[in-house]
Amino acid sequence: MIKLEHVTKIYPGTTSPAVDDLSFTVPTGEICTIVGPSGCGKTTTMKMVNRLIEPTDGEIYVLNERGEMQNVLEMDPIILRRNIGYVIQQIGLFPHRTILQNMGTVPKLLEWDNTRIRSRAEELLDMMNMPHEFLDRYPHELSGGQRQRIGVARAMASDPPVMLMDEPFGAIDPINRNLLQNEFLRLQQEIKKTILFVTHDIDEAIKMGDKIAILNANGQLEQYDSPAKILSEPANEFIEDFVGADRTLKQLNLIRVEEVMDKKPFLLQSTQSVEEALQVMDEEGQDYAYVVDSDRRLQGYVSRKDLKEKSGWIDEYTTTAATSLPITMNLRDALSEMLMVDYSTICVVDNRDRVRGTVNTAMVQEALMETHSSGKREEV
């Protein structure tokens, strides 16, 4: 847990606060994204938590490993920082040190022995899906994306309960950024850190945050809420503008296909005869049907037209399906996939390619209407 109470920062020589009377609480194990226009005080807010910047006023508390709330302003900043993971946009890997030494920075400061540091580093590389050979490389021998992963891994080295991340994926190309975001979200499922995550990109804030804190240009908190709430019930005009006119569409980001799909779709077995298939299709009133094998793995689809006046087994007449959607995909991505193919219903498959349901645009629309009217998507 991270708790800010009436935190204000006025830089020396300035009169207007860079951060103005900020209060919010990040529950343990959640990611809170801080978002706002450039220069609104996001970095300042974050750096006050590990006291790279001293607040002018207010209190900041952090829950430590022993479950005690600690007032960071009363702690030794050096000790405090060693217990808070810290990732910055420019990464700041030490160029003269190997990846192992880089990742071992905090453990070394905490006086771990070398074998423990090494095994921890290997563990971290495993978490990041990177080979152990990287341990003896130097930062300049890695790509930008790899370096950023190492930057994140380095911050997690001593397994601190709290992490601060300042635009960690900001300097990475969009494709890799998406990849890193997904990887990090998956990782967070396991490590459950309490994270303050600064970004200037509202889409990233929505995607990464369990909670979002939106600041205005004067460093004041405009709204602190879950992404769904912020999208469905923007507190004021500023938030509405900041989130953008497409906020309804953005809400699709928060829903996964799994939640809206038809979980009992009409399917044919590839071992069925044509006659039998035609009969079932007549009964159900379907012109098309997806075909699966005995393991429910997707084989393709058949149309009534193709089967008409034929005989034998339907797998002879099965056409391969152009697309299927992974079950974890969000609705926004799913919708754009659906709009690109010309069949109305698409199969949803799990990671072993087994059909778990089907989805069509009508279902997406229905889901949207629902969130809009209730405004409380968490309860869906």
Added chain:
Amino acid sequence: MPQKEENKTAFIGFWQGLLDDWMAVLTRPNIETYIRLKERATSPKIVLNLALLGLVIGLYVLTIQPPAFIQTDSLLLDLGRLIFYTEADFFILSLILFVIAGLLGGTGGFVEHSYLLSLITAPLGLVIVAFLFVANKLGLTLAAIMNPLSSIGITTIFIVLFGLYAFLLLLFALEAAHEMESHQVIYTIGAVLGSWGILRVIAMFAAGEDNIITQESAFLAEEWARGTLQQAILGHLWMVAFSVFIAVVIGVVMGVLITMPPKRPSVSHLFFLIPLGVFFLIWAAPKGWLGMGIADPIMEISDTLDIGLTRAAKGFFGPLLSLLSAIVRKPAAVGMIGVILTVILYALLLAGESASELTLYIAGIILTIPSIALFGVFIGPFSIGAFNAVVALTLYAQLPILRNTYTGIKEVKPEIVEAGRGMGMTEFQLLRNVKIPIATPVIMAGVRVSVVMLVGIAAIASYIGNDTLGDYIFHGIQRVQPLRYYAGAITVAVFALSMDYFLGWLQNRLTPEGLKGRR
């Protein structure tokens, strides 16, 4: 008829082409020109270029300076012979260059190679002959022309420039002919000149010639046999090494201090009172300011140390021990310097970065003081001898180190420092584990500059009574013995170069692995 016409045009075209090539070489001297000209290389053109040169040389030799070796009375035969010599000389030289270029990775053909060389040799040769012709007509000797103090000595400048220009053209030609890198070309020419030089020197000694080179080497050998040369080298080495060692410590500390944020005085700073007190005691006691009761024991310690060190000062470490004894002999001066240094360091600790500009400014000014003047100024407080020299040398040497430490640390990327600080490194850990290692190459570059500079200045230190290689220079000048001061100049130069080479190696060793591959 059309056949003849065609021949005529071809003939004119040939000459025009040749002339074009000449003009191209002389007016657009660059690689592209040579690469273009390479395509047009043919053997007849080479022979013709040289024949032209040979002809002019022949005419010059025969009309102006009919030398003794011309025996036939047929002018044409003599001319032909001279043309042949010119051609032969050219091809032999060209072949040598070609073979060496080939050994060093050159890929060009002999015809192209020789053609490009002939395009330089012929026109430039003509210019030289014309020059000699005019000089001869004016009744000037080569010695007069080359003497920079004579009235027409100004020509020397043109001759040097002309030589440089010719050398540049040669570089281009070889680079174009063989598609080599510039450094390979330099090696090629160096190899030719070097092997010629070595052969020449061997011949010189074999023939027992008596000239400056043989005399100088005999002088050096004699000095070596007597052991005086080694002594001077050792004295020089220790003088430089000792001063640089102190300078590195002081320079790095000061350089680091002026990168830090300013500090308020705090209780822990009382620590500075310890060195301040000790140094003040060493300073004041021998002067009798604190009464004879304290002065005597300090002088006694100083004397004992001095005697011990002086007695032990033999062999390789001898000059170092002499230096140390010169230092312990002057406790008051040591104390005074210690007090001043302590005060400066504490002031820098408090002022930190805000003093950086002033400090670097003062450092820059001190560097501009001529070393002789500085030695002179220090004669007052420190009299003459090794102590004075060490103080002055240390003062000089720490300036480049100070400056490079400051820039090296300032150049460490802010995000790297921020990451370190954000992970909970203390300021000292940041300095020791991050900033200084990353700044090492830059700091070492400063040390390198210092050392090479000190090798030179240490020679001058002999002026205030030190046994360094400078003795050879000063005594040589006093006694008007050119061999002696050449010996000093040569050994100092070799010394400086080898120190620079050694420090380059050291710099590479000390640079952290991870910083090497980066550009």
